[in-house]
Amino acid sequence: MSEALFERELKAAAKSGKLSLGARRALKLLLKNQAKGIIVADNAPPDVRKNIESLANINGVPLYVYKGTSADLGSLIGKPFKVSVIAVLNPGDSRILDVLSEGR
Template identity: 40%
Template sequence: MAPKSKNTENVNAKLGLVMKSGKYSLGYKSTVKALRAGKAKLVIIAGNTPVLRKSELEYYAMLSKTQVYYFNGGNNELGTVCGKLFRVGTLAILDAGDSDILSTL
């Protein structure tokens, strides 16, 4: 496996801080609900998300003027970074908490 870049480790650390101190919603359905309600501040999409689902999330993010970040790893890696023992395809950050992830991405 190739060594991770400094930026990837930085994003992973900030995402872990959001999981501890902020508010978020995991999964496709709850992410779409947060986007439609206008509550999402940032949407993170795993690298192996299906194209149709990804384009739908991009469309809702564009309508709600929400920033989208494309995670380099797959949904297994995103779940691990979030500290969960299951796969996470998409997540919406509702409140960053102590993390400054919204200003750096």
């Protein structure tokens, strides 16, 4: 899967869907089984990344490790701050869940 396709679909999901930002929110959503997909920045803290990955694996939620930093991930979705984890709640008009599933 190409990084360009992922970035395009994530931007579309940010515009038309519903995303939740941050590791703590993502963990809570995974525990409640409400997240449909998870995106983790490559430089996320190792303990956070391990917890998110294990919960996503247990719940069968597709997880994608973004090959950029949390600053890159934040700017990709139009935020002026760092974002280490994104939980997809509603993909909107995007195919982000398909892209996440392919990346598994």
